[in-house]
Amino acid sequence: LALAPVTGPASNVDGFVRQFLRNLNYERGVPLSASSPNDQYFAFAMTVRDYLMARWLEDLRRQRVTQSKSVCYLSAEYLLGRQLDNNLLASGLTDIATEAMAQCGIDIEELRAQEVEPGLGNGGLGRLAACFIDSLATMSVPNIGYGIRYEYGIFRQTFVDGQQVEQPDAWLELGSPWEFPHPEFAQTISFGGHTETYDDEGVTRSRWVPSWNVRAVPYNYMVPGYLNGRVNTLRLWSAQATNSFDLRVFNSGDYEEAVRAQTYAENISKVLYPEDSTPQGKELRLQQQYFFVAASIHDFLDHMVADDFGLENLADRVIFQLNDTHPVIAVPELMRVLVDEKKLEWDAAWAITQKCFAYTCHTLLPEALEVWSVELLGRLLPRHLEIIYRINEEFLLEVRERFGDDEIRLRDMSIIGEFPERSVRMAYLATVAGAKVNGVAELHSQLLRDKVLPDFNEFFPGKFTNVTNGITPRRFIRLANPELSELITSALGTGWLTDLERLRGLESYAEDPDFRAAFREVKAANKRVLSDVLRARDGFEVSDGHMLDVMVKRLHEYKRQMLKLLHIVTVYEGIVSGRVDAASVQPRTFIFGAKAAPGYAMAKRIIHLINAVGSVVNADERVQGRLKVLFPQNYNVTLAERLIPAADLSEQISLAGKEASGTGNMKFALNGALTIGTDDGANVEIRQLVGDDNFFLFGMAEPEVEALWARGYKPAEFYQHDESLRRAMDLIASGAFSGGDRSVFEPVVSNLLYDDRFMVLADYASYIEAQAKVDAAHADEDAWTRSAILNVARCGFFSSDRSMRDYIDRIWHTPPAF
Numbered sequence: 001l002a003l004a005p006v007t008g009p010a011s012n013v014d015g016f017v018r019q020f021l022r023n024l025n026y027e028r029g030v031p032l033s034a035s036s037p038n039d040q041y042f043a044f045a046m047t048v049r050d051y052l053m054a055r056w057l058e059d060l061r062r063q064r065v066t067q068s069k070s071v072c073y074l075s076a077e078y079l080l081g082r083q084l085d086n087n088l089l090a091s092g093l094t095d096i097a098t099e100a101m102a103q104c105g106i107d108i109e110e111l112r113a114q115e116v117e118p119g120l121g122n123g124g125l126g127r128l129a130a131c132f133i134d135s136l137a138t139m140s141v142p143n144i145g146y147g148i149r150y151e152y153g154i155f156r157q158t159f160v161d162g163q164q165v166e167q168p169d170a171w172l173e174l175g176s177p178w179e180f181p182h183p184e185f186a187q188t189i190s191f192g193g194h195t196e197t198y199d200d201e202g203v204t205r206s207r208w209v210p211s212w213n214v215r216a217v218p219y220n221y222m223v224p225g226y227l228n229g230r231v232n233t234l235r236l237w238s239a240q241a242t243n244s245f246d247l248r249v250f251n252s253g254d255y256e257e258a259v260r261a262q263t264y265a266e267n268i269s270k271v272l273y274p275e276d277s278t279p280q281g282k283e284l285r286l287q288q289q290y291f292f293v294a295a296s297i298h299d300f301l302d303h304m305v306a307d308d309f310g311l312e313n314l315a316d317r318v319i320f321q322l323n324d325t326h327p328v329i330a331v332p333e334l335m336r337v338l339v340d341e342k343k344l345e346w347d348a349a350w351a352i353t354q355k356c357f358a359y360t361c362h363t364l365l366p367e368a369l370e371v372w373s374v375e376l377l378g379r380l381l382p383r384h385l386e387i388i389y390r391i392n393e394e395f396l397l398e399v400r401e402r403f404g405d406d407e408i409r410l411r412d413m414s415i416i417g418e419f420p421e422r423s424v425r426m427a428y429l430a431t432v433a434g435a436k437v438n439g440v441a442e443l444h445s446q447l448l449r450d451k452v453l454p455d456f457n458e459f460f461p462g463k464f465t466n467v468t469n470g471i472t473p474r475r476f477i478r479l480a481n482p483e484l485s486e487l488i489t490s491a492l493g494t495g496w497l498t499d500l501e502r503l504r505g506l507e508s509y510a511e512d513p514d515f516r517a518a519f520r521e522v523k524a525a526n527k528r529v530l531s532d533v534l535r536a537r538d539g540f541e542v543s544d545g546h547m548l549d550v551m552v553k554r555l556h557e558y559k560r561q562m563l564k565l566l567h568i569v570t571v572y573e574g575i576v577s578g579r580v581d582a583a584s585v586q587p588r589t590f591i592f593g594a595k596a597a598p599g600y601a602m603a604k605r606i607i608h609l610i611n612a613v614g615s616v617v618n619a620d621e622r623v624q625g626r627l628k629v630l631f632p633q634n635y636n637v638t639l640a641e642r643l644i645p646a647a648d649l650s651e652q653i654s655l656a657g658k659e660a661s662g663t664g665n666m667k668f669a670l671n672g673a674l675t676i677g678t679d680d681g682a683n684v685e686i687r688q689l690v691g692d693d694n695f696f697l698f699g700m701a702e703p704e705v706e707a708l709w710a711r712g713y714k715p716a717e718f719y720q721h722d723e724s725l726r727r728a729m730d731l732i733a734s735g736a737f738s739g740g741d742r743s744v745f746e747p748v749v750s751n752l753l754y755d756d757r758f759m760v761l762a763d764y765a766s767y768i769e770a771q772a773k774v775d776a777a778h779a780d781e782d783a784w785t786r787s788a789i790l791n792v793a794r795c796g797f798f799s800s801d802r803s804m805r806d807y808i809d810r811i812w813h814t815p816p817a818f
């Protein structure tokens with residue numbers, strides 16, 4: 001462990017035990033003999049913290065006092081997963097801590113089970129942010145992750161009669177040992193009111209006269225690098241009422257009203273919005289966005305930039321990376337600070353701003369592009385709206401200069417859209433303001449340039465770039481799959497965890513029968529672990545000898561869980577109709593994990609249908625136990641860490657051109673699952689790397705999708721012309737999975753037949769054919785294992801360390817520091 005000498009507990013078992021007991025007694029106020037598992041978990045976590053503390057304080061100090069450039073990652077979501085094991089791993093304390101707990105007579109597994117994961121994100125975008133800050137710490141790059149400390153994270157999903165029911169995620173109920181509140185560094189964030197002009201020594205200036213405000217209180221979290229003694233910071237903001245809050249608007253001497261006002265303010269950080277597409281334009285959501293972004297900018301300027309620092313060089317100190325459009329209101333906020341507060345000229349302020357921001361787009365779905373109505377934005381942030389108007393005016397002047405009075409182009413490029421109502425197009429604002437704009441996989445970035453923002457690509461040559469997503473191998477290989485990690489280390493030695501391209505060294509081992517046997521044994525062991533987890537958690541029994549076919553991700557029509565389901569129903573229908581001998585069917589367990597946005601009716605109906613198919617198939621004796629459908633509730637990071645290492649087959653089956661990247665796909669491949677997938681998102685790059693022989697490709701490519709739309713897509717024709725598809729759809733429509741009631745799943749069936757926006761029926765035949773190839777390939781155990789090993793060996797590219805290197809080299813220019 002390359003730690004510089006610092007103060008802290010002694011790095012041995014005795015030191016750990018002593019510090020643990022001290023924390024138990026003095027921080028929890030209990031003796032060991034009377035302590036609960038939760039007390040012990042807290043004291044244990046605090047002890048791990050204590051080892052990291054001196055380094056953290058030192059890094060915070062250096063980040064403040066040195067002139068190094070920091071990455072301020074602005075993200076409304078961080079889907080962290082559990083912290084305990086990660087922080088043990090990063091600090092190199094796992095063995096010492098395990099032995100120390102044993103000496104105290106404590107089962108460390110029981111302590112692990114106490115931790116409630118902070119689910120402060122919806123899915124891929126939030127998990128990506130968590131992977132990125134892990135990599136930055138591991139690469140010694142100065143970084144602050146800024147976000148929101150939601151009191152309630154992503155809802156807890158339960159099933160009642162197969163239907164999703166949401167429960168609040170009270171992750172803070174028992175407190176968290178990982179957070180450090182700093183009320184002394186609170187920021188005051190204003191809203192509402194009006195703007196006015198005034199005379200400032202002969203210069204006419206605008207200013208904002210807000211009508212209410214809230215206090216943003218920062219909570220710091222440690223982000224330790226892997227065994228490098230480095231600790232960066234994640235700073236999440238929590239909303240509190242200010243004293244002046246009730247005075248400003250609600251002051252009527254009315255106590256109840258004052259308390260109501262307090263509640264109103266504190267609502268801002270109350271709950272994560274569980275929608276991850278088709279944003280609703282809700283006022284509270286905009287309040288959240290401005291709240292955290294304004295607090296973050298002011299925090300950085302107040303504490304990280306010296307008073308005498310020339311703001312014209314701000315870009316030498318910081319890059320604000322915009323994780324999708326959610327934090328884009330930071331752009332007019334920085335302009336407001338520079339122009340209204342620091343009294344800079346507009347042009348000077350704009351030049352600074354354009355160097356301090358970069359924007360990552362995570363979608364291609366038009367309905368997912370965020371817009372805010374001018375009415376709402378003007379009511380909540382009137383000065384920001386003025387600033388946006390001016391940015392737009394000057395931008396459109398430049399466009400006019402370049403392209404002439406092309407009114408259609410001007411309308412298309414305007415940051416202000418007119419239909420169906422006047423609104424601010426946040427992606428356009430981000431593109432105009434950002435020094436760089438990136439997509440998250442090669443194909444996505446290409447489509448972004450060519451289809452979503454082609455005018456902007458033409459206008460800003462060189463602004464658009466690609467950075468393919470990645471995942472942290474510390475959490476998703478080392479922690480999730482310790483057995484595979486050991487096997488890799490036995491072959492390659494250490495070092496691969498921070499230099500994942502070294503996995504290439506495994507290629508030759510794919511030809512080694514002993515290594516293949518060991519690799520298979522790892523998979524089998526991981527299945528046993530999963531089996532225990534699913535038994536304890538969901539009461540499921542995982543059958544031995546089954547291929548594990550896994551599809552875990554948010555429930556979305558574009559991701560096409562329905563295609564997977566049609567495959568299952570097709571195999572099932574073959575058996576029950578007697579056309580297929582059950583004994584000839586390869587045993588497979590299909591595992592789904594997916595949350596649906598609470599307001600997304602079709603997604604919820606699909607969840608219901610998956611559960612319904614599961615109940616019928618699992619109970620049908622004619623199937624002879626050869627097909628099983630399992631849908632554990634509440635898929636989250638903790639469950640992902642168990643599921644992914646046990647999987648044989650990874651389902652990545654979105655309609656080509658719809659999945660920006662995907663990151664689950666990378667996690668599966670790196671854990672030795674083979675992928676069945678479309679040519680979409682990062683699947684394209686996975687396939688290129690692992691080779692066609694080690695990937696099950698199916699379905700239309702993006703240009704073919706376009707061509708079919710252009711010809712006119714009629715899903716019913718596919719139904720009519722494909723007997724197997726017809727049988728599967730008819731079985732669902734017949735009420736076979738709904739106790740004979742044909743109405744329950746009728747909307748799902750008709751949607752596919754008459755609309756099918758994501759072309760499930762068009763890709764069905766190709767998918768079924770690819771699944772037959774999967775069956776054939778799986779029958780050859782040795783060949784399958786060879787492919788699985790090659791997937792691991794060739795996917796080192798997908799380390800988030802590489803993603804970070806790409807951002808650093810091409811966008812941020814933030815070298816490792818101190």
Ligand code: 26Q
Pocket residue numbers: 122123124125126128273275276277279280281285326362363370440469659660661662663681
């Ligand atoms: C926006 C406004 C209002 C309410 C909610 C939202 C919102 C919240 C979350 C919109 C989108 C999201 C999340 C999107 C997301 O996770 N996208 C995924 O990002 C991954 C990381 O880049 C990609 O791998 C996935 O392909 C992409 O779907």
